[in-house]
Amino acid sequence: MARVVVDVMPKPEILDPQGKAVLGALPRLGFDGVTDVRQGKRFELTLDGEVSEQVLAEVREMAETLLSNPVIEDFEVHVEDHFVAEIAAEEGRQ
Amino acid sequence: MRVGVVTFPGSLDDVDARRAVGLGGHEAVALWHGDHDLQGVDAIVLPGGFSYGDYLRCGAISRFAPVMTEVVAAARKGMPVLGICNGFQILCESHLLPGALIRNDHRKFVCRDQRLRIENNRTPWTSAYPDGAEVTIVLKNGEGGFVADDATLDRLEGEGQVVARYLDGNPNGSMRDVAGITNDRGNVVGLMPHPEHAVEELTGSGTDGLGFFTSLAAAVLSR
Numbered sequence: 001m002a003r004v005v006v007d008v009m010p011k012p013e014i015l016d017p018q019g020k021a022v023l024g025a026l027p028r029l030g031f032d033g034v035t036d037v038r039q040g041k042r043f044e045l046t047l048d049g050e051v052s053e054q055v056l057a058e059v060r061e062m063a064e065t066l067l068s069n070p071v072i073e074d075f076e077v078h079v080e081d082h083f084v085a086e087i088a089a090e091e092g093r094q
Numbered sequence: 095m096r097v098g099v100v101t102f103p104g105s106l107d108d109v110d111a112r113r114a115v116g117l118g119g120h121e122a123v124a125l126w127h128g129d130h131d132l133q134g135v136d137a138i139v140l141p142g143g144f145s146y147g148d149y150l151r152c153g154a155i156s157r158f159a160p161v162m163t164e165v166v167a168a169a170r171k172g173m174p175v176l177g178i179c180n181g182f183q184i185l186c187e188s189h190l191l192p193g194a195l196i197r198n199d200h201r202k203f204v205c206r207d208q209r210l211r212i213e214n215n216r217t218p219w220t221s222a223y224p225d226g227a228e229v230t231i232v233l234k235n236g237e238g239g240f241v242a243d244d245a246t247l248d249r250l251e252g253e254g255q256v257v258a259r260y261l262d263g264n265p266n267g268s269m270r271d272v273a274g275i276t277n278d279r280g281n282v283v284g285l286m287p288h289p290e291h292a293v294e295e296l297t298g299s300g301t302d303g304l305g306f307f308t309s310l311a312a313a314v315l316s317r
Contacts, residue, residue, distance in 0.1 A: 010196075014241060015267065017197040066158070069151055069187065071194040072241060 002051045003080040004059050008068045009040035043067050044080075051079050095310060098125040098135035100165070102156045106143030107178065107290060114290035115139065118307025127159040137174040137218070137310055138165055140181030142234075142288055152195060152237050153183035162188060174218035174310060175282045179235055182274070182284030191277055191284045192250070193242030198235070199267025207299040208233035208287050209261035210273050214254050217276050219283045222305035228261060229302035231287040238286045239267040240275075250275055257283055 010016045016038050023037040045062075047055060056077060063075040097115045099122055101108045112122035123135050127145075132138070146155035156162065162184070169175045169190050177185040185191045198204060207230050212223040223229070242250070247270055250256050258274035266286070274285035289303025 014196065015199055015239070017199060017201045021201055066150070066154065069154065069194055071186075071192075072196060 002047050002049070002055075004045045004047060004051060004056070004077060005080050006043040006045065006059065006063045006067050006075055006077050007040060008043070008063070008073050008075045009038060011072055011074055014072045040073075041067075095120045095136045096123050096134065097121065097137045097139060097307075097310065098123045098132055099139045099141055100125045100127060100161055101141075102127040102143070102145035102159060104143055104145040104147055105141050105180070107288065108141040108143070110288075111139045111141040111178065111290045114293045114303070114307050117293050118304060119311060120307070125161055127156070127161050130160050130164055132161070132164050132168060138168065138176070139290075140165070140175070140177040140184050141290070142179030142181060145180055145184070148237070151183075151187065153180060153185075153187040156180075156184045157187040166190060169277075169282050172279060172281050176219045176306065177282075177284045178288055178290060179238070179286055182286055183237070185282060185284045190282050191275055192246050193240055193275070195237055195286070196239045196241055196267075197237045198239055198265075203234070203236045204238070204265050205234040206232070206265065208265060208273075210258045210287060211261055212258055212305075214257045214276060214280075216254075217257060217280050217283050217309075219306050219309050220257060222309040227305075229305075230292070230299045231289050231303045232291045232298055233265055233273075233287040235266060235286055238265070239269075240272040240286070241269055247272075253278070255280075258285060258287070 019037040019039040026034050059077050068075040097120045099108050099111045115122040123133050166188055183195045186194050210229050212220055212227040215223045215225050255276050257276050260271045260273050264271050276283045289306040292298045292303030
């Protein structure tokens with residue numbers, strides 16, 4: 001088992017009304033000093049087996065075709081190593 | 095002509111669209127998102143609504159519905175396709191039209207009678223309008239802000255692919271006041287306002303939307 005995370009963010013030049021709404025709410029709650037908020041999406045994919053280059057290439061393809069819209073969004077893919085460690089620890093206890 | 099109207103889970107305006115097709119003088123054919131079958135229709139309408147609850151992004155899941163495989167193939171062969179509101183979003187997600195639609199810049203849902211200028215009356219959906227016609231058609235959306243990079247916007251304007259533009263103020267933050275566009279070939283049109291809600295005097299703001307449905311006959315006959 002492995003966990004791969006895909007972070008999707010609106011491109012810098014694309015207006016982010018949701019981020020703007022959050023930015024507007026923060027000072028009302030007493031949180032000052034935040035100059036900008038951008039809101040994105042995080043996808044946690046749990047996969048069978050080891051994470052190989054081939055698996056990562058496939059995840060990137062998922063990100064390009066479905067998880068993000070390349071016209072308005074950028075994405076980043078990373079493997080969550082501590083998830084693998086947690087699974088191993090869990091198995092060690094059993 | 096037989097005009098297919100696709101129903102996705104969460105489509106709202108499919109029934110109105112079928113009614114408008116009938117008032118435009120055509121036979122409306124209900125198409126189902128889960129079928130790989132266009133039932134031999136001559137043109138297709140992707141109606142408004144909130145298909146798949148707007149999950150992920152508006153239109154992102156609908157794009158991969160079984161029927162869309164056939165719609166995309168037919169559109170690429172030249173079949174007239176009109177996407178209204180959520181249908182416009184689906185056409186952009188399908189890459190049949192350039193650009194994308196994002197949340198309104200003012201963050202509120204807008205519902206109003208909207209003035210528009212029809213800037214391209216050479217598409218199969220707009221040929222009934224005089225060049226530069228100014229019309230009033232209801233607009234209702236939460237994510238209707240049209241965005242594209244400058245090169246794409248320049249190309250759309252330069253090639254006459256802007257089909258309709260907002261007048262009397264920009265209602266949703268759409269770049270260059272774009273309300274509707276067409277593809278290179280001119281057979282696929284995406285429109286944020288709802289012409290199917292402006293086809294009868296009894297309801298709505300008038301009948302300015304009817305032209306989108308009466309245009310079709312002349313356009314297809316002249317092919």
